Amino acid sequence: MSEVKQKAQLAKQASVVLASLSTEQKNEALLKMADHLVHRQQDIIAANQEDLLRGEENGLSRSLLDRLSLNETRIAAMADGLRQVAELQDPVGDELEQFDRPNGLFIKKIRVPIGVVGMIYEARPNVTVDAAGLCLKTGNAVVLRGGSSALHSNQKIVEVLHEALETSAIPKDALQVIEDPNRASVDEMLKLNGLLDVVIPRGGAGLIQTVVNNATVPVIETGAGICHTYIDEEAQADMASSIAFNAKVQRPSVCNAMETLLVHEQFAAQHLATFAEKLKQAQVVVKGDEKAKALVPWMEDAVEEDWCTEYNDYVLSVKVVSSLEEAISHIQTYGTMHSECIVTENADNAAKFMQQIDAAAVYHNASTRFTDGFEFGFGAEIGISTQKLHARGPMGLPALTSTKYCVYGDGQIKE
Amino acid sequence: MSEVKQKAQLAKQASVVLASLSTEQKNEALLKMADHLVHRQQDIIAANQEDLLRGEENGLSRSLLDRLSLNETRIAAMADGLRQVAELQDPVGDELEQFDRPNGLFIKKIRVPIGVVGMIYEARPNVTVDAAGLCLKTGNAVVLRGGSSALHSNQKIVEVLHEALETSAIPKDALQVIEDPNRASVDEMLKLNGLLDVVIPRGGAGLIQTVVNNATVPVIETGAGICHTYIDEEAQADMASSIAFNAKVQRPSVCNAMETLLVHEQFAAQHLATFAEKLKQAQVVVKGDEKAKALVPWMEDAVEEDWCTEYNDYVLSVKVVSSLEEAISHIQTYGTMHSECIVTENADNAAKFMQQIDAAAVYHNASTRFTDGFEFGFGAEIGISTQKLHARGPMGLPALTSTKYCVYGDGQIKE
Numbered sequence: 149m150s151e152v153k154q155k156a157q158l159a160k161q162a163s164v165v166l167a168s169l170s171t172e173q174k175n176e177a178l179l180k181m182a183d184h185l186v187h188r189q190q191d192i193i194a195a196n197q198e199d200l201l202r203g204e205e206n207g208l209s210r211s212l213l214d215r216l217s218l219n220e221t222r223i224a225a226m227a228d229g230l231r232q233v234a235e236l237q238d239p240v241g242d243e244l245e246q247f248d249r250p251n252g253l254f255i256k257k258i259r260v261p262i263g264v265v266g267m268i269y270e271a272r273p274n275v276t277v278d279a280a281g282l283c284l285k286t287g288n289a290v291v292l293r294g295g296s297s298a299l300h301s302n303q304k305i306v307e308v309l310h311e312a313l314e315t316s317a318i319p320k321d322a323l324q325v326i327e328d329p330n331r332a333s334v335d336e337m338l339k340l341n342g343l344l345d346v347v348i349p350r351g352g353a354g355l356i357q358t359v360v361n362n363a364t365v366p367v368i369e370t371g372a373g374i375c376h377t378y379i380d381e382e383a384q385a386d387m388a389s390s391i392a393f394n395a396k397v398q399r400p401s402v403c404n405a406m407e408t409l410l411v412h413e414q415f416a417a418q419h420l421a422t423f424a425e426k427l428k429q430a431q432v433v434v435k436g437d438e439k440a441k442a443l444v445p446w447m448e449d450a451v452e453e454d455w456c457t458e459y460n461d462y463v464l465s466v467k468v469v470s471s472l473e474e475a476i477s478h479i480q481t482y483g484t485m486h487s488e489c490i491v492t493e494n495a496d497n498a499a500k501f502m503q504q505i506d507a508a509a510v511y512h513n514a515s516t517r518f519t520d521g522f523e524f525g526f527g528a529e530i531g532i533s534t535q536k537l538h539a540r541g542p543m544g545l546p547a548l549t550s551t552k553y554c555v556y557g558d559g560q561i562k563e
Numbered sequence: 564m565s566e567v568k569q570k571a572q573l574a575k576q577a578s579v580v581l582a583s584l585s586t587e588q589k590n591e592a593l594l595k596m597a598d599h600l601v602h603r604q605q606d607i608i609a610a611n612q613e614d615l616l617r618g619e620e621n622g623l624s625r626s627l628l629d630r631l632s633l634n635e636t637r638i639a640a641m642a643d644g645l646r647q648v649a650e651l652q653d654p655v656g657d658e659l660e661q662f663d664r665p666n667g668l669f670i671k672k673i674r675v676p677i678g679v680v681g682m683i684y685e686a687r688p689n690v691t692v693d694a695a696g697l698c699l700k701t702g703n704a705v706v707l708r709g710g711s712s713a714l715h716s717n718q719k720i721v722e723v724l725h726e727a728l729e730t731s732a733i734p735k736d737a738l739q740v741i742e743d744p745n746r747a748s749v750d751e752m753l754k755l756n757g758l759l760d761v762v763i764p765r766g767g768a769g770l771i772q773t774v775v776n777n778a779t780v781p782v783i784e785t786g787a788g789i790c791h792t793y794i795d796e797e798a799q800a801d802m803a804s805s806i807a808f809n810a811k812v813q814r815p816s817v818c819n820a821m822e823t824l825l826v827h828e829q830f831a832a833q834h835l836a837t838f839a840e841k842l843k844q845a846q847v848v849v850k851g852d853e854k855a856k857a858l859v860p861w862m863e864d865a866v867e868e869d870w871c872t873e874y875n876d877y878v879l880s881v882k883v884v885s886s887l888e889e890a891i892s893h894i895q896t897y898g899t900m901h902s903e904c905i906v907t908e909n910a911d912n913a914a915k916f917m918q919q920i921d922a923a924a925v926y927h928n929a930s931t932r933f934t935d936g937f938e939f940g941f942g943a944e945i946g947i948s949t950q951k952l953h954a955r956g957p958m959g960l961p962a963l964t965s966t967k968y969c970v971y972g973d974g975q976i977k978e
Contacts, residue, residue: 164895164919164921167919167921168918168919247940249938249939249940253929253933253938255939260921262951262952263921263951341775345950345951345952346951346952360756360779361779364775364776366781366782366784366950366951366952367781368952369781384974387973387974390974390976391974391975391976393976394976394977398976398977399977480579502969503583504579504582504583506579506582506675506678506967507967508967508968509967509968509969509970510967510968510969510970511970511971511972512969512970512971512972513971513972513973513974513975514668514970514971514972514973514974514975514976515975515976515977517976517977518668518970518975518977519968523664523668523977524664524670524968525662525664535760535781536677536678536760536761536781536965537677537760537761537781537783537952537953537965538952538953540965540966540967540968541966541967541968542968550951550952550955551955551956552921552922552923552924552925552955552956553923553924553925553934553939553955553956553957554917554924554925554927555924555925555926555927555929555933556926556927556928556929557926557927557928557929558802558928558929559799559802559805559806559928559929560806560928560929560930560933561805561806561808561809561813561929561930561932562809562813562814562930562932562933562938
C-alpha cells in the first residue's frame with residue numbers, strides 16, 4: 149500500500165476517536181504540543197539547517213530561504229500560536245438549530261468535525277504547526293503534505309508533535325505527514341475520496357490550480373486576490389489616499405493587497421497626480437489607462453493583461469472611470485471576488501457598491517488589507533476561501549466543521 | 564462558442580440582476596411560472612408525448628417511462644410546488660452575524676445567492692420545474708442539463724417558463740436548458756469554473772460518480788444511501804419491528820430506505836424469526852449472515868458484497884451482532900453516512916450511538932425514511948447532501964446560498 153493511502157487510513161481510524169474527545173482533552177494536547185516544540189527546538193533547528201543547506205545548493209531565492217528558515221523566535225511563535233488556538237472556543241458540539249415536528253420528532257442540528265483534512269502547502273514550516281493545531285482543535289485528523297524543500301523540518305516537527313500527543317488523549321495517528329517528495333503523492337491525495345473529506349491547498353496560484361483541476365475530493369479553494377479600491381467622486385481626499393496607499397503598499401505580497409485602483413474622473417482630475425507621486429516615492433511601479441496617463445504622463449501603459457494580473461508586488465494598475473457603474477462593471481469583469489473597497493462619503497453610492505459587488509469581503513471606507521481571520525476577530529485562520537461553497541472569506545474554526553442532524557423519536561414511521 | 568458556454572455566460576450576466584431583486588419580485592415571478600405551466604399544459608403534454616414515443620421505441624423500462632410521463636395532475640403538482648416555494652421564507656439578505664472590532668470596523672455577514680447553479684439530472688421532467696423554482700427563489704441563475712430522454716419535455720417546460728419570466732422582473736436568461744444531448748455537454752459543464760459556481764447532480768450512482776470524478780467546479784454530492792437500522796438488546800419489540808419494516812418496505816427505491824438490518828443477538832433470538840416472516844410476506848428477499856441463518860434457516864446467504872450494496876429494492880441484508888460496539892463498527896465500515904438508526908430503550912446506548920455514528924442524520928427510535936427536506940420542515944428540497952462540506956443532509960433554501968462579509972469603516976488602515 150502506498151504511503152499516502154496507509155497514512156490516510158490511519159488518520160481516518162484516529163479521527164473516530166478524536167471526534168469523541170472533550171474540549172479539555174484537546175486543549176491539553178495542544179498545550180503539550182506547544183511546550184514540547186520549545187523543549188525540542190534545537191533538534192528542529194538542526195533539521196531545518198539541512199533543508200536550508202539543500203535549498204542553497206538548489207539555488208532557492210533569498211525570500212524562499214527566509215520563509216523556510218526557523219529559529220528560536222519563530223519556534224516560540226509557533227508554540228504561542230498553538231496556545232492561542234487552545235484558548236479559542238471549540239465549535240464542535242454546538243447546537244445550531246433545534247425544532248419539533250408535528251409528528252413528534254425532535255431534531256437537532258449540531259456541529260461535528262469534518263473528519264480527515266488534507267493540507268497541501270508550500271515551503272513555510274509554520275503551516276505544519278498551524279494546520280495541526282487548528283485541525284486537532286476542531287476534532288479533525290489531518291494529513292499534511294508540505295513542500296519538499298521543507299521536508300526535514302516538517303518531519304522533525306511532526307516527530308516532536310507525535311511525542312507530545314503520546315502523552316495526551318489525542319491518538320498520534322490523527323496527525324500524519326507525507327514524506328514522499330514526488331508530485332505523485334499530491335495527485336494521490338487529491339483522489340482519496342472516502343479517506344479524505346476535504347483538501348485545502350495553501351500556496352501560490354499554480355499549486356491551487358493543480359489542486360482544483362485534479363481533485364475529486366472536495367476542495368476549499370483559497371488565495372487568488374485581484375482586489376480593487378474604487379475612489380468615488382465624493383470621496384474624502386485624505387482618507388482615499390490613505391486607504392489606497394495602505395491597500396497597495398503595507399504588504400504587497402499578500403492576497404488582500406490592492407492590484408488595481410479605480411478612480412472617478414472628477415476625483416482623478418484633482419488628486420491623481422499627487423497620489424501617483426506618493427506611490428512612486430514608495431517604489432511602486434504605476435501603470436495607467438489612457439485617461440490616467442492624460443493626467444499623469446509618466447505612468448507606464450496599463451494593458452488588458454494588467455487588469456487580470458495579481459502582481460503581489462510593488463506594482464499597481466490605475467483606471468479612471470466616469471461613473472460608479474463603470475467601476476462596478478470593471479470589478480465584476482476582472483475581480484476574483486476576494487476583497488473590494490469603495491471610498492466615498494455618498495451613502496447611496498456606498499450602498500449600491502456593497503450590494504452589487506459579490507465578493508468574499510466588501511469594504512466601505514477601509515483598507516482591503518483587513519481581510520484575514522485575526523483582523524476579523526476569529527483568533528486563527530486556516531486560509532481565506534475564495535469559493536462560494538462551505539466557507540467564504542477568512543476561515544476560522546467553524547469552517548473546519550460539518551454538521552449532523554440528530555433525530556429523536558418514540559416509534560415514528562413514515563406514512 | 565459552444566451552447567453550454569454561451570448559455571452559462573448568459574446565466575452569469577442574468578445572475579447579477581437577479582441577485583438584486585426583492586423577495587416580492589421573485590415570488591411574483593414564481594407565481595406567474597406556476598400559472599403559465601397550467602395554462603400551457605396541453606403543449607407540455609404534447610411535447611412529453613414525443614419523448615414517451617421515442618422512449619418506447621428505444622425500449623425504456625416501464626418504470627422509466629412512468630417517471631418520464633406528464634399529465635394534467637402531474638403538471639398541477641409541479642405548479643403547486645412553485646407556489647409553495649413562493650411562500651417559503653427567502654434566506655437571501657439574512658444577517659447571520661455582526662460584530663464590532665476594536666479598531667472601529669463594523670462587520671456584517673449576510674446571505675447572498677451562490678450565483679449560477681448547474682443541475683445535472685436524469686429522466687424526471689419535474690426536476691426541471693423544482694430546480695428552477697428553488698434556484699430562482701434564492702436569487703441564483705440555473706443551467707439545467709436533464710436526461711436526453713426528457714429533452715422535448717424539458718425544452719417545452721423551459722419555453723413556457725421563459726414566457727412567464729418575460730412578464731416578470733427576473734431576466735429570462737437566468738433560466739437555461741442545455742439541449743445538446745451528448746455526454747460532451749455534461750463534461751463541459753463540469754469544467755466551467757468561473758461561470759458555474761456549483762454543480763449539483765441528481766440521479767443514480769453512475770451519474771453522481773461521473774460528476775464527482777470529472778468536475779473541477781465545486782460539487783454538492785447527493786444520493787447514495789446504504790442505511791442501517793440497529794435493533795438493540797433493549798429495544799421495545801413492537802416499535803423495533805414497526806420502524807425496521809417501515810424503513811425497508813414503505814418505499815425501497817429511495818436513498819433513505821434501509822439496506823442492512825443489524826440485530827443484537829439477544830433480541831434476535833426472541834424476535835428475528837417473526838420479523839423475517841413479516842418481511843417475507845411483503846415480498847422482501849432476506850439475506851442473513853451465519854448467525855441470522857442459524858435462527859432463520861430460509862434466509863439467503865449474505866456475503867461481503869451485500870454489506871456494500873444499495874439495493875434500492877425489496878432486498879434486505881441482516882447481520883446479528885453481539886454488542887452495540889459491533890453494530891457501530893459495522894456501520895462505520897460499510898455505511899455511506901446518510902441515515903442511521905438505533906432502536907433502544909437504553910438511554911446510554913442511544914447516546915453512544917448518536918455520538919459515534921457520524922452520518923448526515925442519526926435516528927433514535929424513528930424510521931430513516933424521514934430524511935428529506937419536507938419531513939424536516941424545510942418546505943422544499945434540492946437534494947440530500949452526502950458530503951460534509953457546505954451542506955449535509957436534506958438541503959432546503961439556505962443550502963443554495965453563500966455569504967459575504969460587509970465591512971464598514973471610517974478610514975481604517977492596517978498598521
